[in-house]
Amino acid sequence: xxxxxxxxxxxxxxxxxxxxxxxxxxxxxxxxxxxxxxxxxxxxxxxxxxxxxxxxxxxxxxxxxxxxxxxxxxxxxxxxxxxxxxxxxxxxxxxxxxxxxxxxxxxxxxxxxxxxxxxxxxxxxxxxxxxxxxxxxxxxxxxxxxxxxxxxxxxxxxxxxxxxxxxxxxxxxxxxxxxxxxxxxxxxxxxxxxxxxxxxxxxxxxxxxxxxxxxxxxxxxxxxxxxxxxxxxxxxxxxxxxxxxxxxxxxxxxxxxxxxxxxxxxxxxxxxxxxxxxxxxxxxxxxxxxxxxxxxxxxxxxxxxxxxxxxxxxxxxxxxxxxxxxxxxxxxxxxxxxxxxxxxxxxxxxxxxxxxxxxxxxxxxxxxxxxxxxxxxxxxxxxxxxxxxxxxxxxxxxxxxxxxxxxxxxxxxxxxxxxxxxx
Amino acid sequence: xxxxxxxxxxxxxxxxxxxxxxxxxxxxxxxxxxxxxxxxxxxxxxxxxxxxxxxxxxxxxxxxxxxxxxxxxxxxxxxxxxxxxxxxxxxxxxxxxxxxxxxxxxxxxxxxxxxxxxxxxxxxxxxxxxxxxxxxxxxxxxxxxxxxxxxxxxxxxxxxxxxxxxxxxxxxxxxxxxxxxxxxxxxxxxxxxxxxxxxxxxxxxxxxxxxxxxxxxxxxxxxxxxxxxxxxxxxxxxxxxxxxxxxxxxxxxxxxxxxxxxxxxxxxxxxxxxxxxxxxxxxxxxxxxxxxxxxxxxxxxxxxxxxxxxxxxxxxxxxxxxxxxxxxxxxxxxxx
Numbered sequence: 175x176x177x178x179x180x181x182x183x184x185x186x187x188x189x190x191x192x193x194x195x196x197x198x199x200x201x202x203x204x205x206x207x208x209x210x211x212x213x214x215x216x217x218x219x220x221x222x223x224x225x226x227x228x229x230x231x232x233x234x235x236x237x238x239x240x241x242x243x244x245x246x247x248x249x250x251x252x253x254x255x256x257x258x259x260x261x262x263x264x265x266x267x268x269x270x271x272x273x274x275x276x277x278x279x280x281x282x283x284x285x286x287x288x289x290x291x292x293x294x295x296x297x298x299x300x301x302x303x304x305x306x307x308x309x310x311x312x313x314x315x316x317x318x319x320x321x322x323x324x325x326x327x328x329x330x331x332x333x334x335x336x337x338x339x340x341x342x343x344x345x346x347x348x349x350x351x352x353x354x355x356x357x358x359x360x361x362x363x364x365x366x367x368x369x370x371x372x373x374x375x376x377x378x379x380x381x382x383x384x385x386x387x388x389x390x391x392x393x394x395x396x397x398x399x400x401x402x403x404x405x406x407x408x409x410x411x412x413x414x415x416x417x418x419x420x421x422x423x424x425x426x427x428x429x430x431x432x433x434x435x436x437x438x439x440x441x442x443x444x445x446x447x448x449x450x451x452x453x454x455x456x457x458x459x460x461x462x463x464x465x466x467x468x469x470x471x472x473x474x475x476x477x478x479x480x481x482x483x484x485x486x487x488x489x490x491x492x493x494x495x496x497x498x499x500x501x502x503x504x505x506x507x508x509x510x511x512x513x514x515x516x517x518x519x520x521x522x523x524x525x526x527x528x529x530x531x532x533x534x535x536x537x538x539x540x541x542x543x544x545x546x547x548x549x550x551x552x553x554x555x556x557x558x559x560x561x562x563x564x565x566x567x568x569x570x571x572x573x574x575x576x577x578x579x580x581x582x583x584x585x586x587x588x589x590x591x592x593x594x595x596x597x
Numbered sequence: 598x599x600x601x602x603x604x605x606x607x608x609x610x611x612x613x614x615x616x617x618x619x620x621x622x623x624x625x626x627x628x629x630x631x632x633x634x635x636x637x638x639x640x641x642x643x644x645x646x647x648x649x650x651x652x653x654x655x656x657x658x659x660x661x662x663x664x665x666x667x668x669x670x671x672x673x674x675x676x677x678x679x680x681x682x683x684x685x686x687x688x689x690x691x692x693x694x695x696x697x698x699x700x701x702x703x704x705x706x707x708x709x710x711x712x713x714x715x716x717x718x719x720x721x722x723x724x725x726x727x728x729x730x731x732x733x734x735x736x737x738x739x740x741x742x743x744x745x746x747x748x749x750x751x752x753x754x755x756x757x758x759x760x761x762x763x764x765x766x767x768x769x770x771x772x773x774x775x776x777x778x779x780x781x782x783x784x785x786x787x788x789x790x791x792x793x794x795x796x797x798x799x800x801x802x803x804x805x806x807x808x809x810x811x812x813x814x815x816x817x818x819x820x821x822x823x824x825x826x827x828x829x830x831x832x833x834x835x836x837x838x839x840x841x842x843x844x845x846x847x848x849x850x851x852x853x854x855x856x857x858x859x860x861x862x863x864x865x866x867x868x869x870x871x872x873x874x875x876x877x878x879x880x881x882x883x884x885x886x887x888x889x890x891x892x893x894x895x896x897x898x899x900x901x902x903x904x905x906x907x908x909x910x911x912x913x914x915x916x917x918x919x920x921x922x923x924x925x926x927x928x929x930x931x932x933x
Contacts (some may be wrong), residue, residue, distance in 0.1 A: 176933050177856045197850030200781040219854075221932050243840055243914070274933055301933055339755025344601045349612020355780045355855070355930045377932055460915065540782045574605070575922075576614060595922050 176275065176380035176432035178458070178488070180233050183211050194219060204358060206387055207496045217487045218435055221328070222356030225383045226435045226494050232487035246461060253464045254288055260468070260475040261290035267578060268294045268423045270559050272413065273430035274588065275303035276457050280365040281592040283460040285467075293471065296424075297411050297582075297589035299557040302405075303330045304581035304588045305512045308545040310405050311336035314374055317403070317538055318349035323370035325351045326360035327410045328558045331374055334584045357388035364392070372534045375404040379436045382523055383497040386504035389525070389532045403534040404525055407510055409433050410441045411521035416559065417449040422467045424559055426470050427453040428463070431485040436501075438493025444480045454482040455489055504529055513581045514547060514554035553580035556589055563593040570594060571582040609653075613923035616826075634813065634903070635679040637745060646681035648672055649740035657704065657734060659778045661789030662865070664737055665707030670865060672741040672794050673715045674814040677795040678868060680749030680802060682744075683715060688722040689738040696728050701735065715793040717741065746799065748806040753830040755810040760895040761877035762835065763870040764889040765797050766790065767843040768820055769862030772928075773851040780930065782854070787847040790868035800888030801870060801880050808876035815869050818924040819861040821909060823869055825923045829908040835909045837921070838898035856931035860911070861924050871899060 181194030181203060194203045194217060204223040216233040217224035261267070271277055277297040280286055288385040299305055313338050318325045327343065332342045332353060345351040354360050357373060364371035372400050375385040385402055392400040409430060416422060418444055429442055446453045456466030466484035473482060483489055501523070510522025514587045525533040534540065547554065550568050555561035562567050565581065573579035575591055582590035607614040628636075635648035652668045669686065676683040688708060692701060706744050712719050719739075781932040794814060801809055813823045820842070826834050839859075844852075844859045852859045872880040877895055884893035909921040 177854075177855050177931060179850070196854055198845075198847035199777065199782050199787065199850040199854065201780075201854065246914060254915075282919060283913045283915050284919050285915060287917050288915065303933070328932045330931045330933055332929060341606075342605065346605055351928050359780075464915075562751055595920070 175274075175379065176220055176430070178218045178225065178380070178432045180216050180228055180488075181219045181224070183213055183215050183217055183224075186211070186213060188372075194224070199559060204387065207383060207494060207500070209496075209515065211278060218432070220380055220432060221384055222358050223387065225380065225497060226488060227384070230314070230489045238251055248466060248480070249461060253461075253468045256468045257293070257471050258290055260471040261293050263475040264292060264471070266294070267425045267428040267474060268296060268559070269428060269467070270296050270298040270424045271428040271456075271463070272298040272409065273433070274304065274561060276428055276430070276456060276463055277589055277592050279458055279460050279463050281595070285460065285464060289467075292451070296559045297418065297465075297556070297561070297592070299512065299515065301581070301588055302381070302407055303334050304514070304584060305407055305412075305557070306334060306376060306405050306581070307511045307513045308336045309511070309542045309559070311340070312338065312545065313540045313542050315339060315341060315344045315349075316402055317534070318351055319347060319371060320343045320348070322373045322394070324367070325349070325372055325374065326363055327351065327374040328376065329353045333578065334581070335578055347451050357384050361388055361391055361397065361400060364397055366397065368398050370401070370537075372538075373400070373402045373405055376403045378407055378409050378430070379501070380432045380434050382505065383436060383494075383500045386500045389504055389529055390500075392532060393529075397482045399535050401532045402525065402532040403540070404505070404523060406505070406523040407512065408507070408521050408523065410437070410519050412446060412512065412515075413442075413445050415446065415515070415518045417451065419560075421560055423452060426474055427451050428466055428470060429453050429455040429481070431455060431457045431462070431488060434483075434485065434489045434493065434504070436494050436497045439481050439483055439489065439491045440493075446479055446481050450479060452479055452580070453589070455484040455485050457488065511544070512557075513558050514551070548579050551580040553582045553590070556582050562588040566590070617679060622921065628734070634675040635681070637679060644745040645742055645914075646679035646745060647737065647740075647742050647839045648675040650675060651736060651738040653736050654775065655734070656775070656778050657700065659789055659817065660774045660787065661923065663704060663707050664735065665704040666711040666791050667719070667865060668737040668739045669708055669711035669715060670791055671816070672739040673717055673886045674794045674865070676741050676743040677793070677798040678749040678751070678812050678814050680798065681743070681745050682799070683741055683743040683793075683795055685742050685763050686712065686717050686719045687740045688719050689724070690722070690735065691725045691732065691738075692726060693732040694726055695736055704737075704844065705727070715795060716757040720734045723915065732810055746802050749809070750807045751811055753811050753827055756827065756831055756833060756871050756899055756902060757810070757873070758901050759874045760810055760871045760899045761895050762824070762837065762899065763872055763877065763881055763893060763895050764820065765794065765868045765870070765884055765885070765888070766866075766892045767845045768815065768867065769844060769848045769852065769859040769863055771865040772819070772862040773848040773859075776857075776930075777851055780852065787851055790864055790866035794866060794868050797868055797884055797888035797890050800883045801872075803887075803898070804883030805876040805880045807870060808873040809880065810871045810873065812868050812870040814864065815867055816863045816865060817882035819859070820869060820923040821858075821860040821861055822924050827871070828909050831902050832904045832907045833899050834901040834904050834907065835897060836912060838912045839914055841894060841896045843892055845896060856933070857928045860921060862898045863926060874898075874902055
């Protein structure tokens with residue numbers, strides 16, 4: 175669900191900003207979540223912000239391994255063989271990859287086709303734009319069309335359909351919608367113009383601290399024309415809701431790496447224990463996913479529960495304290511509506527009262543109206559692992575990447591879209 | 598029409614929406630032929646390639662080039678890919694009121710330089726100015742014409758099962774450079790590949806003649822999109838080997854940061870060629886030795902033509918297959 179790239183810190187400025195080298199590309203990074211970072215450290219960069227200082231030795235080793243094709247291929251063969259061995263001791267087993275970026279990595283390298291027949295990988299709810307309900311998107315669209323504000327958004331949100339079009343179609347109708355790479359650009363946009371700029375706060379725990387940081391930044395620099403329309407969702411409550419369903423067929427979980435960079439390992443432990451599902455936190459390179467699957471299948475073959483961490487180079491047990499504190503300082507936990515799923519208790523974030531002046535909902539008196547799911551769309555079941563994209567009557571017919579009906583076709587990592595794009 | 602439909606950004610992205618849009622436009626007086634980037638036309642006994650292209654790029658100046666170079670090479674390359682020797686260009690400039698003349702001079706300087714580099718002459722043109730509220734910056738259009746080279750027979754219809762797919766160098770450099778500049782990433786190593794491919798085309802036509810079946814310059818939508826266009830034109834099934842596709846590390850890193858796929862990133866100085874299997878090695882050698890493309894390489898093959906299920910497939914690193922579809926919208930930086 176959350177893109178992140180390892181970058182080596184090459185410059186640190188006094189204002190908590192700096193530059194990092196991501197391979198051969200240098201970029202500006204906001205270092206406010208990683209004040210301990212030193213020159214030469216590797217940090218995990220998400221939308222222009224360093225989330226965490228990485229375990230440098232592990233990061234270097236993985237970068238080196240990623241460079242050598244023959245080594246990668248050899249490693250993959252070993253892992254496939256290990257999976258085979260463990261799988262032989264298991265009955266039919268269903269593993270959910272919670273995160274949409276895992277779904278994409280799995281589809282892009284066609285890992286699924288090479289897994290043993292009794293291991294079924296299904297795609298979970300792990301895409302924040304997928305799960306944004308149409309009512310919230312309508313709210314953003316209406317605001318954009320009213321001409322009262324410029325909407326700054328991550329590119330992902332542009333094509334997500336509300337009940338009457340998308341932000342892209344609003345732009346066609348004259349709304350001012352600007353795609354940004356990160357919050358820094360949204361703040362810059364606000365500084366550069368007189369009119370109101372509203373940044374769409376979408377994303378899971380990975381992205382939430384960035385929006386929190388932007389709000390605090392706007393406060394510090396007394397920016398009066400910046401606000402956020404916060405639609406963040408939280409992963410552990412959604413997992414609890416999915417696994418509480420008596421029809422749930424899920425035996426194991428591949429947990430999202432970059433969400434875990436922020437929240438750590440602990441929040442998954444009660445889930446793994448209460449529902450008896452083995453879990454492993456996974457990174458995002460195809461080899462990471464493969465290695466995590468190997469760990470998970472081995473765990474299940476041994477009849478072992480608990481939470482494993484394949485992605486130790488970017489995930490500490492306790493997560494990022496700094497990011498957690500920032501989220502708690504700026505946001506409060508509220509009930510959230512998930513597209514295709516419904517209301518999940520304590521699964522969303524909203525700006526706390528003391529930050530209300532940066533809350534676009536208040537500033538523009540926006541109200542969310544619940545919108546019924548489109549008829550025929552089975553996204554709800556697909557997100558819950560109870561149906562597959564091809565079982566939906568709309569998939570590949572009226573529901574296509576250029577005219578998506580439901581959330582799973584919307585995002586480039588939605589399971590329906592991945593099934594369509596990668597075949 | 599009266600359908601209330603409106604133009605979307607995706608209609609200009611060179612992907613499926615573009616194809617659908619122009620399909621709906623043809624009427625009397627349109628003869629789109631094979632829908633290649635350039636048309637072949639006859640005047641008397643002589644055969645020519647003829648094309649036009651408009652250039653909108655933000656930023657106007659980027660590492661490795663600017664809109665002026667792009668306007669010349671874009672049209673030159675469309676002619677070259679059709680097997681022609683680019684000769685004459687027209688140039689139309691639409692600028693916004695208030696646009697700085699110094700910038701316009703720089704752009705025109707680039708047009709002039711690029712024309713000399715590509716061996717073409719700009720022989721006619723037009724200038725219009727729009728109010729600042731109607732246009733920001735500058736838009737260029739070039740049209741071009743050139744005589745078809747002897748021995749060149751570039752046509753999707755000549756592609757056969759077993760033919761080999763060749764690219765002339767690393768992919769995605771142009772779009773990665775533009776994106777890097779737009780999002781203020783450091784640029785070490787990422788430069789637009791913006792250049793004429795006429796020399797490369799001449800070298801390969803000289804070496805293998807009609808064994809060269811088809812070629813295109815993979816601009817908007819990149820390699821995946823031009824191969825999809827080929828596949829849908831002739832019902833081809835095309836297979837690309839991921840590990841063979843050259844992508845520079847800097848382009849890969851840029852794509853990773855923004856969540857984009859290099860196979861869909863635009864090039865402005867590359868060719869994708871389809872050559873018969875027996876002449877493929879010779880074509881690669883000619884490109885490397887005489888065509889100025891040291892990194893030219895075979896990346897895949899055409900498995901089938903006349904198929905009811907045209908498709909482009911990628912053989913992945915771990916021995917899997919995935920379908921490379923048309924680019925459906927312009928690529929945007931993502932968080933997920």
